[in-house]
Amino acid sequence: MGNCLNSSSAQVDTTLSSHASGTSKNVSKSSYSGPSSLTISSYSEMSSASSLQTPRSEGEILLSPSVKPFSFIELKNATRNFRPDSVLGEGGFGCVFKGWIDEFTLTASKPGSGMIIAVKKLKPEGYQGHKEWLTEVKYLGQLRHPNLVKLVGYCSEGDSRLLVYEFMPKGSLENHLFRRGPQPLPWATRLKVAIGAARGLAFLHDAEEQVIYRDFKASNILLDAEFNAKLSDFGLAKAGPTGDKTHVSTQVMGTQGYAAPEYIATGRLTAKSDVYSFGVVLLELLSGRRALDKQKTGIEQDLVEWAKPYLGDKRKLFRIMDTKLEGQYPQKAAYTAATLASQCLNLEPKTRPRMSQVLSSLEELQASKGASKDHHKVMSSPVGKSPMRQVPHHRQSPRNLTPLASPLPHHRQSLQVR
Incomplete structure (x- = not known):
């Protein structure tokens, strides 16, 4: 198609390491829409x-x-x-x-x-x-x-x-968090986006006939002119378990870095798989870092593994917070959000909260006094001393750059069991 941008849809196989059992799955690069x-x-x-x-x-x-x-x-x-x-x-x-x-x-x-x-x-x-x-x-x-x-x-x-x-005029959350833009998302907007996305997932999970989204990630969260979040790309959605069934057995599909470890390891899909993915996105909102970043080294490539040690420590939380916020966020609210992310990322699916509970917690956080104010300096160590290293924009892959105000297709890294 000569009227498309440079195509980068060629299939790419990589190895996905499971957080759970150390097993690996074949990951093929597929497409995604938004x-x-x-x-x-x-x-x-x-x-x-x-x-x-x-x-x-x-x-x-x-x-x-x-x-x-x-x-x-x-x-x-x-x-x-x-x-x-x-x-x-x-x-x-x-x-x-x-x-x-x-x-x-x-x-x-x-x-x-x-x-x-x-x-x-x-x-x-x-x-x-x-x-x-x-x-x-x-x-x-x-x-x-x-x-x-x-x-x-x-x-x-x-x-x-x-x-x-x-048409979603503000484009995807991915663009605002990881691309060069006029202004970084302030704390209040990040919280608003998290709440909107949580409402979408909670609606799917609590429907009379449950729907499991299966591909929740920053690039699938689109934003309208007022930064209200809407879930897009339902190509991988599945009907939830019915009757006395506890899960749905499927071919493992999703996006590397966001998929729940137990789903990767077993192919057993539940609504708690979406909850895990939500925890990853919540971490992205807090840190401004991608779920998986091959441009970093060692443990820092995997956001969840890198951030987990800091989530439960108020004094060290600043180490994972997005430096683009320049410390302009309420420390107590950030810690509460980090704790919620940690709960969503629990390796035991049954102990993760339901999305309705996650939504309730976020709404309470937004309603709490001062929780959404953007000009509340963190009282911990200076943000400038954060070990988080920003990837220069010139190192970002050109093929992944997309217009800010577009509902865009991306490349879905499908976790396919062969």
């Missing part, structure tokens, strides 16, 4: 869709009344013929294009008028295939919640597979 910002109904209205109607066939999935079946020509017109200057991002799945449609008729409109959308176009040789495409339509076509990205529609015409999302 979407986009329509006006969404109130929280109470949207979150009432807690019962997921499970379609029995592909035809029933595609007949969902809440998503529009677009023709290929409609999306071609909406994106100005998929022009290169409309590209928002690119991944193994394909390209994501910016487009415009009329907000009432949902027909293509002139650039700059109507409603902005993000159109994700599957390329035939991509690693995210029809199955994941259909899974996204299945879940996002039925689930409605303020903290889930909205799927506007899809296109299934011949070999063409496209998804149409609301």
